[in-house]
Amino acid sequence: MSDCIFCKIVNGDIPAAKVFENEYVFAFLDISQVTKGHTLVIPKVHKENLFELTPDIAKNLFESVPAIAKALKKEYQPLGLNLVNNNGEAAGQTVYHFHIHLIPRYGQGDGFG
Ligand code: 5GP
Numbered sequence: 730m731s732d733c734i735f736c737k738i739v740n741g742d743i744p745a746a747k748v749f750e751n752e753y754v755f756a757f758l759d760i761s762q763v764t765k766g767h768t769l770v771i772p773k774v775h776k777e778n779l780f781e782l783t784p785d786i787a788k789n790l791f792e793s794v795p796a797i798a799k800a801l802k803k804e805y806q807p808l809g810l811n812l813v814n815n816n817g818e819a820a821g822q823t824v825y826h827f828h829i830h831l832i833p834r835y836g837q838g839d840g841f842g
Pocket residue numbers: 734745746757758759760761762769814815821822823824825
């Protein structure tokens with residue numbers, strides 16, 4: 730989608746700190762990290778939210794999540810990690826290209842939750 734900021738990141742039209750990429754998935758650091766290593770995982774294909782995902786897109790996306798989580802664990806050594814997904818304005822979605830937040834956690838006072 731031409732006016733979607735995440736499609737522009739996938740296409741390399743705007744820069745992002747890439748964490749992972751394969752045929753179906755792109756993962757990059759959030760521009761406004763709530764904790765160190767806060768990463769967004771997105772399908773390369775433009776889908777607005779969970780309600781638009783097909784099983785195939787979801788499968789390809791979620792298959793990459795363990796490897797991305799392990800890479801974050803190795804790089805940042807968090808104590809834990811939250812997976813967050815907001816669907817629709819009422820749920821806090823602000824960018825309308827489906828994405829999963831991977832939020833490394835470092836204990837009380839780490840800035841999230
Ligand atoms: P949402 O609120 O839709 O669940 O999450 C959108 C996320 O996208 C926010 O955490 C926000 O900081 C991030 N974001 C918005 N614009 C950009 C951008 O241009 N680059 C990157 N890397 N992250 C972005």
